[in-house]
Amino acid sequence: MNEYRRFPRRIKTVVESEGDHHIIEIELPEHEAEVLPQQEKLNVIGHEIPRREAVEKVTGSAKYTGDYRPQGLIYGKLVRSSKASALIREVDLSEAEKMPGVKAVLSLSRDRVNYVGDVLGAVAAETEEQAEDAVRAVRVVYEEERFVVNMDRAMRENAPKVLGQENLGRPVEFTRGDIQSGFNQADEILEGEFKTQIEIHNPIEPSTSMAIWGADEILIYDATQTIDITQEWVIRILKSIFPDEDISDNNLRLRMDYLGGGFGCKIGPCGLETIAARLSKTTNSPVLIALSREENSLDQGNRPDSYQKLKIGAKRTGELTAIELEGYSSVGAASRGSDNLSPAAREMYKCPNVQLKYQGVFLNAGRSRACRGPGHPQAFFAFESLLDDLAEKIDMDPLDFRIKNYAEKSDGDTGRPYSSKGLMECYEKGAEAIGWSNRNQTAGDYAGDKKRGIGMSSLVWTGGAGVPGSVVEVDLFKDGKVNIRSGVQEIGTGTMTIMAQVAAEDLGIDIDDVNVQIGDSNYPPGCPSYGSLATASITPSVRNAIIETLRKLYPVVARRYRVSEDKLESANGVIRVKENPSRGMHYRDAIKNVSESKITGSGRRGPNPRDYVGYTFGAHFCEVEIDIITGRTKVLKYVAAHDSGRIINPLTCRNQVHGAIIQGIGYSLTEQRIMDNRTGRMTNPNFLDYRILPITEAPEIDVIFSSTIDPVLNSLGVKGIGEPPRIGVAGCVANAIYNASGIRVTHLPITPEKMINGLKTRKEGSS
């Protein structure tokens, strides 16, 4: 049992994860770090520091899950369904078993499959090529059933029932105020129907697991965003398969040095872990399973599509009076709820009357999963589009309209106060950076074959405050060097680097003297890499761990200055007398007086404050150019202004914002899962027909961080950044396209074809 899993002093606290809120019980830290001083006084935090694993990444020595080559490694491949819905009459593995190099075959004994790509079994062979051959030799006898792979069809009355029940999942409903009286107060009411497509996460590293079932330890390398959650799941599943084996977190270890991107599709288990483990147990060899791009597209998750009916009412003076939303998103063959489509309507603006209802729709297709800002990009695309139309209707500048409805408190200005909200600064600085005043005063009023326009979107990520619980352990060595460790992940955001920055700051040492150890379930439990919560979860733990560890040297310092230990404090690695700070010594000197070779301590992060809501905000602006001959949209310039609290490393943080915007432009213009209604297959499970943005289409991006330091969430004043910049992009691009062309495209992605059709209709309309 990992000793840190015991929680002696408990307290209830609210945590958010991926837009959902839960109350959990956590252990209180012994001591809380003091609030950091202002930026000018900091030596490492807030400075642009290249990430510490950079050399490994540019030399190819950084090890990802598929890169280990233990002695005797063999390769696993999965047997998958080629049918969208079928009963399984037989899975005949006998031919496969006889193929050259094959070491083991495994049937999962499924009696039915629910989508193309559903897993039926696996094989392991000496080479990857042999394993592929063996999979092709597996004979599957299906009894096919009717299936449905698109949301509009799944909602029809006589549609095949995907999970043997109604295709509509349980709705989520929310009401605030009185919607009818809200619309009665409105001078103008607009309604719109919006559709967004299914997005595939597509990290360049496909899902991968490797298992080594040894006598003393089951070691699993896994590409996961959540080492702890995945380890727990793997233990539970393996225990149910092998009830006689002793499997626990004492002997099942999960490791990962580097993750090749995730964006949500590597939250929790990918499913390969237990299959690799079973094959490894049977063959007594390490087994590696790395999915192909196609497999990854079919069953490692996706952002669900959405169909949203939205209605907004406002007074002529600009106040919003009522918002009504009905939404659906297809979640595949999984009993997962709909993505959260509420944040724009419920949270973003001051509005007393709101009524929302949204629900999931089941399909014979791979399940949806949290995807960078779940629900939020879909919701903001629809809402911000209709909001701009309403601004035009009441003849108000879209930015002024948004500012007019600025919410100072959560839940559309009706709930608890925000811990901090630097959105006004984002509006101001962002508008200036894009040249807001240069936008077309009348949409489409731009002469020439290439029309230009400017648009904007607000955004809120209903999260980013971080979660309590992460534990960090610290070793202080006699030569002044330090280890800090926790079971967190390096997903590409620079988590190790910011942990080292915080440690170096609080210990008053060079960052190169800090060694960061992560990615191992044998380390104290860390936090997941999702929900924009890692930074705000782990960095307060680093600080508290340092305090606890330095306290172990208090006896030395107390003796030296003949004071009692409670008269001491620590700052920047110096342990000193509170009342006379000049009397103190750096831990490097204090540690020389102890007999142990190192001092080890640990600390954890405290709860979130009860009386505040910790969210992150931003304002996006962009300029687009539309070629009216080809219908192509090009984003020329993008300005992303964000309030994410204190920025620990502006260099890596900016990089992350760039990436979210580039993904968001792909979502706006090109990306789309396409399903064939006839065969039930995805027609574009590759990078050729599912087009993510290449470098040639990446615009100039200007990233602005507000000066906000969150005063209550944690001792560093940090909030999250991972998802927020994904949220505003589609709405911002759609609004810029409207400003350029006068064409309102309500269905993503905004392809050249849709633009050409729109231009044609508009021309006919005006002639």
Add this chain to the structure above:
Amino acid sequence: MPGSRSDDKNGYDGVSRRSFLKGMGTGVVSTTVIPAVASAKDKIDRISQSSEGITSANITLNINGNDHRVNVESRTTLVSVLRNKLELTGTKIGCNNGECGACTVLLDGKPVYSCMMLAMDAAGRQITTIEGIADGGELNDVQKSFIENDAMQCGFCIPGQVISATALVSEGGNPGEKEIRKAMSGNLCRCGAYPHIFKAVANAAGKGGR
């Protein structure tokens, strides 16, 4: 067909890309076209026919200046040999289908997709992988610039990006913005680290990023 029985020999019926690949020659990054020179023959000294009709042979691959003797099947791709036989796992697989550039290596100094190249066709050519791209023991200018400009996030595409950038920069001739973007367009980065990658390549090429 609903309700009907069907017999699917494939289980999961992806087309066997490798059999399709056989004899197709060189996968090429971006727009730089490299003729598939059939110079491998003299380097192949034993071809054997297995019972499935797959031929295998011992070949010599020159990788990062060292000769490696390997036995490969006719269908084995270069990336498979690099990663699985020679344990040079710095070269990544993102699509295994010539669409992403994660597997980019230099072949006689030009970037190619090693997932689209048969190992046999690489015999007798000079192959440089990410493990051998540094100048001797020291990082090359592109690698240094990638580090300074934080031109990476998860890093999975980065070996391929560094290879393509090194090929461009070593051509010399002050590439402009368009040329840089074009040269790098065969390397997808899902993390979207492009602005920093562009800046890193531009700086390494001596142009200064924007």
